[in-house]
């Protein structure tokens with residue numbers, strides 16, 4: 001059976017699912033007709049009745065039609081009824097189909113869905129109830145007629161919930177699923193430590209490492225993109241000295257816009273806003289910059305001001321560090337459109353106590369044991385890692401690549417770079433000082449542009465350029481430089 005999401009148009013939230021739902025029950029219905037799950041979902045989403053349900057299950061597929069974190073009017077127990085406001089509604093399809101065994105297959109699949117739901121939020125079997133429980137309606141009708149409810153519950157009990165929690169993640173890599181999308185999970189092995197590999201693009205001696213290229217006998221086990229936290233050391237394996245942090249030196253934000261989580265000498269995790277962090281830095285093994293910090297008991301502890309609360313509710317690809325009791329840690333990358341509330345429910349069902357949200361959307365990445373488990377868009381060259389072994393020698397920076405002689409490109413017409421989305425810096429050398437800037441929407445004509453093959457250590461593709469520009473009042477004529485660009489910046493040559 002496939003589990004897929006086809007969520008209702010948010011324009012219908014007011015009608016069909018106006019309230020946020022923190023569910024504690026699972027309510028079982030049958031549809032009273034002979035239609036497939038797809039038809040049930042289509043009808044429910046299309047009509048203008050308030051009534052609805054969360055999931056329809058047939059012999060082949062389970063379709064989520066209303067988000068699991070919003071209520072649906074399915075229980076008939078009133079606007080403030082527990083059924084309507086605290087339960088997920090699951091519809092078993094083909095109730096009136098007696099032509100073959102489609103109904104029984106749907107019924108069995110519904111038990112699978114209930115098992116999965118129970119695991120998500122650690123729901124006790126007592127809280128799996130019939131629609132009848134809430135308002136006395138004869139639903140799920142065929143189950144009630146055929147006397148199979150106890151059998152259904154027993155199926156929902158098999159391989160009981162993940163609520164036993166701790167230990168449900170096995171050590172090392174595994175793939176799981178949430179709302180029909182893959183979750184790449186890596187639980188730290190006992191011999192491994194949590195550390196951060198961070199480097200900096202604009203200071204050559206702190207040579208940036210692409211996540212692909214950060215790979216050696218110590219840290220190749222698992223690494224995950226993470227918001228940047230500047231390190232004084234160049235290659236960090238469990239040591240941290242710095243406090244200044246930002247995504248890049250070019251956009252250094254105010255400290256209090258950002259969060260920091262840090263592991264102390266006793267392997268306990270702490271967190272605060274970045275401007276309070278300096279008080280603690282002497283005790284730090286490893287520090288990183290999450291966007292959101294959530295307790296799995298339901299509290300959202302801190303949200304980075306620079307990121308905003310939408311980071312919690314937006315559905316996107318997510319990467320997180322999960323903290324289990326006993327100072328155990330797990331990396332997870334969620335490949336589908338899930339928000340952090342759903343991620344937290346998932347983590348909680350595996351016994352998690354805290355969740356540290358890292359990168360999302362276009363930069364969520366995990367590489368474990370050498371294989372890319374998830375890799376989207378451009379790299380951000382900072383990783384949290386589970387590493388083995390001791391302190392590492394600082395990585396020697398590579399020689400900056402010098403611009404080619406412009407005479408290699410004689411008589412070429414001007415080439416133009418147009419920046420569609422975000423600004424582009426022009427640097428004197430790769431990772432060197434900034435000598436020009438092209439803001440969003442602007443363009444720059446160059447005497448030549450030459451692409452350097454492949455993604456560079458800072459996670460961008462680079463171009464060598466020669467042109468005229470000014471920056472901070474200084475004019476440059478026929479100056480050689482380098483630019484970084486990625487898919488957000490369109491490069492157009494004319």
Ligand SMILES: [Zn+2]
Pocket residue numbers: 028029030074131137139140
């Ligand atoms: Zn019902």
